[in-house]
Amino acid sequence: MTYLEHIFKENPALEEIRRFWYRFRKSPLSVISLMVVIALYLMALFAYQLAPYPEDETKIHADQLNKPPSLEHFFGTDNLGMDVFSRVLIGSRVSLFIGLAALVASAIIGISLGLMAGLSRGVLDWVIMRFIEVFLSIPPFVLALVLSVVLRPSLDSAIWAVAAGWWPTFARLVRTETLRIKGKEFVEAADIIGAGKLHIALKEILPNIIVPVIINFTLNIGYAISVLAMLGFLGLGARPPTPEWGTMSGASRHLLPNVWWPTLFPSLFIFISVAAFNFLGDGVQEAIIGIESE
Numbered sequence: 576m577t578y579l580e581h582i583f584k585e586n587p588a589l590e591e592i593r594r595f596w597y598r599f600r601k602s603p604l605s606v607i608s609l610m611v612v613i614a615l616y617l618m619a620l621f622a623y624q625l626a627p628y629p630e631d632e633t634k635i636h637a638d639q640l641n642k643p644p645s646l647e648h649f650f651g652t653d654n655l656g657m658d659v660f661s662r663v664l665i666g667s668r669v670s671l672f673i674g675l676a677a678l679v680a681s682a683i684i685g686i687s688l689g690l691m692a693g694l695s696r697g698v699l700d701w702v703i704m705r706f707i708e709v710f711l712s713i714p715p716f717v718l719a720l721v722l723s724v725v726l727r728p729s730l731d732s733a734i735w736a737v738a739a740g741w742w743p744t745f746a747r748l749v750r751t752e753t754l755r756i757k758g759k760e761f762v763e764a765a766d767i768i769g770a771g772k773l774h775i776a777l778k779e780i781l782p783n784i785i786v787p788v789i790i791n792f793t794l795n796i797g798y799a800i801s802v803l804a805m806l807g808f809l810g811l812g813a814r815p816p817t818p819e820w821g822t823m824s825g826a827s828r829h830l831l832p833n834v835w836w837p838t839l840f841p842s843l844f845i846f847i848s849v850a851a852f853n854f855l856g857d858g859v860q861e862a863i864i865g866i867e868s869e
Contacts, residue, residue, distance in 0.1 A: 598862035605858025611851040619667040626661035633816045641834045651836035653827055655816070659837050663844055666818035671848065673730065673819075674800035677737035681799075682792055684738065685745025690776045692746070693753025704750070707743045715740030719802050723811035730819070733812040737799050748791055752784035759783075786863055793859045797852030804845045820845050 600606055623629045627649075636656030644651040650659035692703040710718065719736035726732035753776075756762060762779050770779075806812035807821025808828075815826060820841040827837035 595862050598865045599858055602858050604854050608851045608854035612855055615671060615848055618664060619671045622664040622668050626664045628658040628661040631657040631661045632665050632818055644836055650840040653837040659840055662818040662823060663840055666820050666823060669813055669819040670800060673734060674803045677734045678741060678796050678799040681738040681741035682745050685742035686749050689746040689749025690753055693750040694772050694776060707746050710743040716802050719806060723806050728811040730813040733803055733806045737802050741795055741799060748787055752787055753780055756780050756783050790860045790863060794856035797849040801849045
């Protein structure tokens, strides 16, 4: 046994990571998707350093309107004379990080309500479940669309609109898993010795249901980003001149088909991001299911 193998064997957490990676890397598409996602977030982190014209985040150039792609402007310029390539790079910070933040917010809300429902049962459980069912009856995009209009179109409204569409899936999942786990001996032992519900929820139940939550998160992040982009495309998300892929795509759609580049390139990055996250989510799910079936 090598020294590295000894370290993995002595540390259960590292051993689980090794087993997960062994399963995950069997799918070349999943590995490629992971690399694409990492590249996208690195691009977002260093957007201002990579952008050739970072001032074009907000600066208008009346003498540069709708120039086609060239060596000077790789993705051309838009109807305000802004460099599309620079704005796509800077817009990745909004599209990727805000989409992630929206799903994190929905996960926090859903996990909290799911734990409350699963542990309380009775009237509180019934009320939470009826509340969840109402939201689940509405398609996430339709709900996000309505809330964006009601809350007045803005980036903040779009974040909460997206979060509202996905928290019920987390809540129902966590409630189901909580009901499954709460009857286990270690949970009953914690209850017998007088541990409070908060301790049981956070220390006993949550660590044991985190795997399905992670799977649900990775499977939905691509959809959350796409909904955020669609809201921006319809003028219900980030407000111009804030560079966001959906907003950028929608701002120049009236110029199609003659001026295609301001719409094509942001849309292409939306497609790449959503596809990469979807394939990554599938890979994570298959790897975790494979480990559990061993």
